[in-house]
Amino acid sequence: MNKNSIIFKISLFFLVAFLAMTFLFKMMYDYEFISVKENLKVHYHKIAKLVMLWHIGKNTKEELIINLKKKNIEIVDDEKLYSSILNTDKFETISCGMQNFDLYEKERYRYMITPKSTGSMILKDLDTKPIDVHYMWWLYGAFILVLFALFLSIAISIYPLKHLQTQIRRFGEGDMDIDLISKGKDEIAEVSNEFDKAVKKIKAMINSRVVFIRNITHELKTPIAKGRLSLEFLEESRTKEILDNVFLRLNLLTREIVQIENITACDCNIEKKSYHLADILDNAADLLFLEPQSIKNNLDNRVVEVDFDLMSIVFKNLIDNGIKYSIDSEVYLKLQDNELAFCSRGEKLQHPLEYYTQPFTKCDSNLSESFGLGLYIVNYILDKHDYSLSYRHKDGINYFIITF
Numbered sequence: 001m002n003k004n005s006i007i008f009k010i011s012l013f014f015l016v017a018f019l020a021m022t023f024l025f026k027m028m029y030d031y032e033f034i035s036v037k038e039n040l041k042v043h044y045h046k047i048a049k050l051v052m053l054w055h056i057g058k059n060t061k062e063e064l065i066i067n068l069k070k071k072n073i074e075i076v077d078d079e080k081l082y083s084s085i086l087n088t089d090k091f092e093t094i095s096c097g098m099q100n101f102d103l104y105e106k107e108r109y110r111y112m113i114t115p116k117s118t119g120s121m122i123l124k125d126l127d128t129k130p131i132d133v134h135y136m137w138w139l140y141g142a143f144i145l146v147l148f149a150l151f152l153s154i155a156i157s158i159y160p161l162k163h164l165q166t167q168i169r170r171f172g173e174g175d176m177d178i179d180l181i182s183k184g185k186d187e188i189a190e191v192s193n194e195f196d197k198a199v200k201k202i203k204a205m206i207n208s209r210v211v212f213i214r215n216i217t218h219e220l221k222t223p224i225a226k227g228r229l230s231l232e233f234l235e236e237s238r239t240k241e242i243l244d245n246v247f248l249r250l251n252l253l254t255r256e257i258v259q260i261e262n263i264t265a266c267d268c269n270i271e272k273k274s275y276h277l278a279d280i281l282d283n284a285a286d287l288l289f290l291e292p293q294s295i296k297n298n299l300d301n302r303v304v305e306v307d308f309d310l311m312s313i314v315f316k317n318l319i320d321n322g323i324k325y326s327i328d329s330e331v332y333l334k335l336q337d338n339e340l341a342f343c344s345r346g347e348k349l350q351h352p353l354e355y356y357t358q359p360f361t362k363c364d365s366n367l368s369e370s371f372g373l374g375l376y377i378v379n380y381i382l383d384k385h386d387y388s389l390s391y392r393h394k395d396g397i398n399y400f401i402i403t404f
Contacts, residue, residue: 007158014151021147025140032133040131041094044103044112047073047123048096055097055118072127076111082122085111157186164192176203213258220254270384272305277340280308281333284315295319297333304404310381317374318342318400325398342400348393357389 047068054064065075085104094101099115105128112123160182167178180196182189228247234240277299285292304311322331322344332343349356357379375389382389388403 006161007155010151010154010158014147017147018144021140021143025136025143029133029136029140032136033131036131036133037092041092043071044092044094044101045096047071047112048094048099048101048114051101051114051118051121051123052097052099068123072125073112074124074126076122076124078122082113082120085113085122157184157188160184160188160192164188164195168195171199176206217254217258220250224250224254270307270310272307272385274303274305275308275311277302277304277335280306280311280315283308283312284319287312287316288320290319295331295333297335299333299335302335306385307381311385314378314381314402317378318402321374322398322400338404340402340404342402343397345396346398348398349391353389353391 050059050064050067053059054061059067068074085106088104088106091103091105091110094103094112099117101115102113104111104113108128108130110125110128112125114121114123164180167180170178176199178199180192180199182192184192224247227243228251231240231244231247278297278301281295281297281299282292285295319331319342322342323329326344326346328345330344334341334343353375356375358376379389382402390401390403392399392401
């Protein structure tokens, strides 16, 4: 069990409460038992005092019998009973007048054996009441039941948090079809219901975004295609060159927006399988209309667990960036241990890598053939694979490194 979880802390609290209550009731039981026993000793001390008054001649035997009878005590003359009593465990000893009066319990009665100097009489308590403090344990049981019921009630109230956690994790992984509606009346149910409302709003917003982007890119493709086609009928001029550049940039922007929307719209569902790095490189080269042999590499038969299409986009964008921003338009792929570096000769990046993994940021602001989405897409896909992207510059070479 997680030691930082709420249910663990509550369980620990109730365990400590249970132990503390048990210890407290044990002390109360012992105290109650001793208290009742002390009261009995006071009662029998009075009886012993009556015997001692008779023994020293202050009272007659008849007065003794009368006084004992008032206290529901009778003198029993039975040798067999006397022997039987002495064979039982002594209950208590009462001291009076420097004499010891022994108390015994036998067959629902309590007996007092007087000292030999008084004739070793057997005094039978006709009103014997056992020392009964077991009601303390009944009270203890009632408290434990209440404590257990309270713990169970809290545990049941907290249990929906586990379901809420699972649903939130599914939502974080891109599953929008979750149901968080709760019929409870407590705060957890309120949080769950509010989160369910938020999920539905986010789902509606995402669907609206997808529809909007797809519609706008679709609508843009037609005029861009018509515009570029119309340019073919114009004579060569500075105006035609400017318009051709504008349509080219619009076409590139539309293509990259479609690409990033396709990747992020469904939160990039990853279907990992085993593929050779060389096969991924070949597919990336096809996407760039390059010959695979034109990209230098030391790839061996290394197999990785990836989504083939998405990892091909990663290779494509890193190779494309390397070609665009290198001084010799060459890229070299270097595999070492669990790292694959995309190497190209060029200037060091002006900002940390985190700056370029944001959308619409690029290395060279004067480069017109990019809108700064390449590294953003790369980082996004690698993050979904639980891989990482890092950067370093050494001896005039830029290294973009994928760590598998």
